[in-house]
Amino acid sequence: MCFFNNLKQCRLNKNLSQKELAESIGVAPSTYSLYESGKREPDVEKIKLLSEILDVTADYLLFGNVALKYLDNVDGKDDADNIILNSPILTENENYLLNTFRMLSEQGQEYILQTIDMVKDKYKKEDYNSSGMEDVG
DSSP, rough: OHHHHHHHHHHHHHTTTHHHHHHTTTOOOHHHHHHHTTSOOOHHHHHHHHHHHHHOOOOHHHHHOOSSSOOOTTOOHHHHTTOSBBBBOHHHHHHHHHHHHHHHHHHHHHHHHHHHHHHTTTGGGGGGHHHHHSOOO
16 A cells, blocks of 8 residues: 555544644645645655554555554563564555454454454464365374
């Protein structure tokens, strides 16, 4: 994905209108609209503001790379091992899952996490060969 697509998706994830976000970064709504259409790009200071307001990294806005903005809640090696920094751009399915997850209530998110915990061991990638059939033995 490119900058203007990332920007729009992040804005929608935060349930902000173009006008609201434009006002937050001090530009006219028409200028902001040009950002999302790919006809204009914001300067570095505006990108910093956008990343703060949208709670993503500037790297994510610009390139789509996943990078965690805050690492304060990592409690040791097990948690750190599960964090993937600067991973490749997310696939369409991964973006769909992440964006849908973010739209859920806290209760809905907890349900999804519990469901993932129930099925993750059974469906690990290494348990399947290239044809999609489970490897035995």
